[in-house]
Amino acid sequence: MKARWLWLPALPFTLAVCSFAPQGGGTASGAQQALRASTPASLQSVNISRLYAENCAHCHGDRGQGGGAGTRTLLTEEKFDQKLDREFFDAIKDGRPEMGMEAFGGSLSDEQIWGLVVHIRELQARALREKNGSPRPVNGVYRSQRAAFRVETVVGGGKGLRTPWAIDWLSDGRMLITNRPGTLLVKDGDQLKEVQGIPRSVEIGQGGLMDVAVHPNHAKNGWVYLSYTEPAPSGNGGMTKVVRGKIEWQGGQPRWTSQQTIFQPDAASYTRAGVHFGSRIVFDGKGRIYFSTGDRGQQDLAQDLSRPNGKIFRVNEDGTIPSDNPFRQAGQLAAVWSYGHRNTQGLVLDLEGNLWNTEHGPRGGDELNLVQKGRNYGWPLVSFSINYNDTPFRTPWPKEGQDIVMPVFRWLPSIGACGLDVVRGPAFPEWRGDLLAGGLSGQNVDRIRVRGGQLIEREELIHGLGRVRDVVVGPDGMVYVALNDPDTIIRLAPAR
Ligand code: HEC
CATH class of the missing domain: 2.120.10.30 (TolB, C-terminal domain)
Known part of the structure; x- marks a missing residue:
């Protein structure tokens, strides 16, 4: 059976490097503008699933499967790794502007941003369990x-x-x-x-x-x-x-x-x-x-x-x-x-x-x-x-x-x-x-x-x-x- 849940040596947390080089005179893309308009202050108090559904799902998919705005799936074992915790947090806070994702650091608190990382981990765990199942014996072994x-x-x-x-x-x-x-x-x-x-x-x-x-x-x-x-x-x-x-x-x-x-x-x-x-x-x-x-x-x-x-x-x-x-x-x-x-x-x-x-x-x-x-x-x-x-x-x-x-x-x-x-x-x-x-x-x-x-x-x-x-x-x-x-x-x- 294939070994599961295998982690490589933990690396020190790395900061996401953001090379912010906006095209076309620094205006936000259409997707970014639409996103900002849909992030009212009232979202500060709602639960994290709803934060994700309203701010992230249209690009990353309702289950993290990706597909919108050129996103890739988050549901891989490689991405389900504690050494990416900080990178994910920074990506949400600082955005990936060069790829069309705005920074959420202005509209969401650090605790909310971390909550979104936890939400992604929950989505990943569910998907990977569905895909891999549990360890199972073959002929009792x-x-x-x-x-x-x-x-x-x-x-x-x-x-x-x-x-x-x-x-x-x-x-x-x-x-x-x-x-x-x-x-x-x-x-x-x-x-x-x-x-x-x-x-x-x-x-x-x-x-x-x-x-x-x-x-x-x-x-x-x-x-x-x-x-x-x-x-x-x-x-x-x-x-x-x-x-x-x-x-x-x-x-x-x-x-x-x-x-x-x-x-x-x-x-x-x-x-x-x-x-x-x-x-x-x-x-x-x-x-x-x-x-x-x-x-x-x-x-x-x-x-x-x-x-x-x-x-x-x-x-x-x-x-x-x-x-x-x-x-x-x-x-x-x-x-x-x-x-x-x-x-x-x-x-x-x-x-x-x-x-x-x-x-x-x-x-x-x-x-x-x-x-x-x-x-x-x-x-x-x-x-x-x-x-x-x-x-x-x-x-x-x-x-x-x-x-x-x-x-x-x-x-x-x-x-x-x-x-x-x-x-x-x-x-x-x-x-x-x-x-x-x-x-x-x-x-x-x-x-x-x-x-x-x-x-x-x-x-x-x-x-x-x-x-x-x-x-x-x-x-x-x-x-x-x-x-x-x-x-x-x-x-x-x-x-x-
Ligand atoms: C306009 C589309 C868009 C929206 C909205 C968006 N993202 Fe992203 N996000 C991207 C793109 C594109 C990337 C680049 C990585 C990729 O290919 O998936 C990215 C990267 C990320 C990464 C880093 C993933 C990695 O593999 O390193 C995380 C984590 C993330 N987004 C979380 C979120 C969360 C949480 C929200 C909602 C608060 C959100 N994103 C909203 C488009 C978006």
């Missing part, structure tokens, strides 16, 4: 760009899975699964056994029992970490909390014991909002853990270093604060490692020790970020997204004086980024070191190769099998995927 694999069912539907959120493995090889409504399961042979006595969580919206992460030295110390939405003491709402405990077997049944609190959010941060709980937990193998929270629907708090919303934290494995954490001043949460995150639901350390996250944008602009100590990831000051209701939101690029880290990759449109791991182990040597990222609404698992901080290639491995909640490379090196809708655990197994 998927042939991706570098490796062939089969999709196998590990835990089928109807087997006690209810919105499975995360998977990991005990040191004895048994799989652990969290169900978001609040149960932790151990796969014991063909049976799923519920661990008794885990802390009480509350499933509000996207929250509930979330990540499970087994300590790398579990065989010796027995620690298992959980993140979950702790109900507010008042019973109203909740907030992300992290604990660790041990699983002991009593009469063949697993039981949660020895619990310790690793991260306790302050009382003021509990809210009834049902969105953005973050929650992935990662070990650095040197005595520390990283974990994430979402903004809990309060965007601006992602920029507030005194509040736990929209952060990635680093603490010692027992929850105490490492002395070299970046924010140690009064009024700052000393556990914070990086900030300005909307909702990190993918977090992993790669084989070189770099920390990566994936996080959700609103409509468009999910991000893959290289997470660095003390840095600001921009939410909600900059964003590749538009609002869900199709109105403009932000522009992606930091303004003068804003010290914001840009993502290495942005998904436009969104995939609902959830679950991130790095390929290691014996099963897929061809993918070794690559990142695997899942998507809920995108129903996809992408393989992403980054070298030296730059995106080298990306391809979709599977699509349309269910909402991808977690992607985890197992002890056997196979790629395990927790799906919601239908609730199942599948794995990608090498086919040779």
Whole structure:
């Protein structure tokens, strides 16, 4: 099968060069005049689809297929590339006067212009999906760009899975699964056994029992970490909390014991909002853990270093604060490692020790970020997204004086980024070191190769099998995927 969604190395954004050399004494062409007349100020407030329909479609086509005024189609894989984001933005703002397209910078705001780029990305994604379809197996074998694999069912539907959120493995090889409504399961042979006595969580919206992460030295110390939405003491709402405990077997049944609190959010941060709980937990193998929270629907708090919303934290494995954490001043949460995150639901350390996250944008602009100590990831000051209701939101690029880290990759449109791991182990040597990222609404698992901080290639491995909640490379090196809708655990197994 032909490899899809393949990107070349990311290039620095280039500015569109406009050689404005008007013919005939600098008068606008007929098309330009007609266009200006049809761009009333009232358009400033309308939604982006309508902006496109009224200002662009007569040349670029209602779906971006081109044809009017000598335009070419925008619906090619070559044009569906993040390295053209800036070029598209500049083309709309400054126009392509030599080709008959006027500048829209005078009549549209930067946010509207960026919204039009997002609109074009949505049109492209739809058209390319229609044209290419999803990766499909032939005689049961998927042939991706570098490796062939089969999709196998590990835990089928109807087997006690209810919105499975995360998977990991005990040191004895048994799989652990969290169900978001609040149960932790151990796969014991063909049976799923519920661990008794885990802390009480509350499933509000996207929250509930979330990540499970087994300590790398579990065989010796027995620690298992959980993140979950702790109900507010008042019973109203909740907030992300992290604990660790041990699983002991009593009469063949697993039981949660020895619990310790690793991260306790302050009382003021509990809210009834049902969105953005973050929650992935990662070990650095040197005595520390990283974990994430979402903004809990309060965007601006992602920029507030005194509040736990929209952060990635680093603490010692027992929850105490490492002395070299970046924010140690009064009024700052000393556990914070990086900030300005909307909702990190993918977090992993790669084989070189770099920390990566994936996080959700609103409509468009999910991000893959290289997470660095003390840095600001921009939410909600900059964003590749538009609002869900199709109105403009932000522009992606930091303004003068804003010290914001840009993502290495942005998904436009969104995939609902959830679950991130790095390929290691014996099963897929061809993918070794690559990142695997899942998507809920995108129903996809992408393989992403980054070298030296730059995106080298990306391809979709599977699509349309269910909402991808977690992607985890197992002890056997196979790629395990927790799906919601239908609730199942599948794995990608090498086919040779
Ligand atoms: C009068 C016709 C016309 C109108 C109206 C027009 N364009 Fe264009 N546009 C062009 C032409 C011609 C080009 C040159 C590239 C090509 O061949 O398609 C172009 C180029 C572009 C490019 C760069 C594409 C590339 O491949 O580099 C973008 C993006 C774009 N237009 C977006 C828009 C948007 C958004 C609008 C509406 C706000 C718009 N255009 C309105 C004619 C038009």
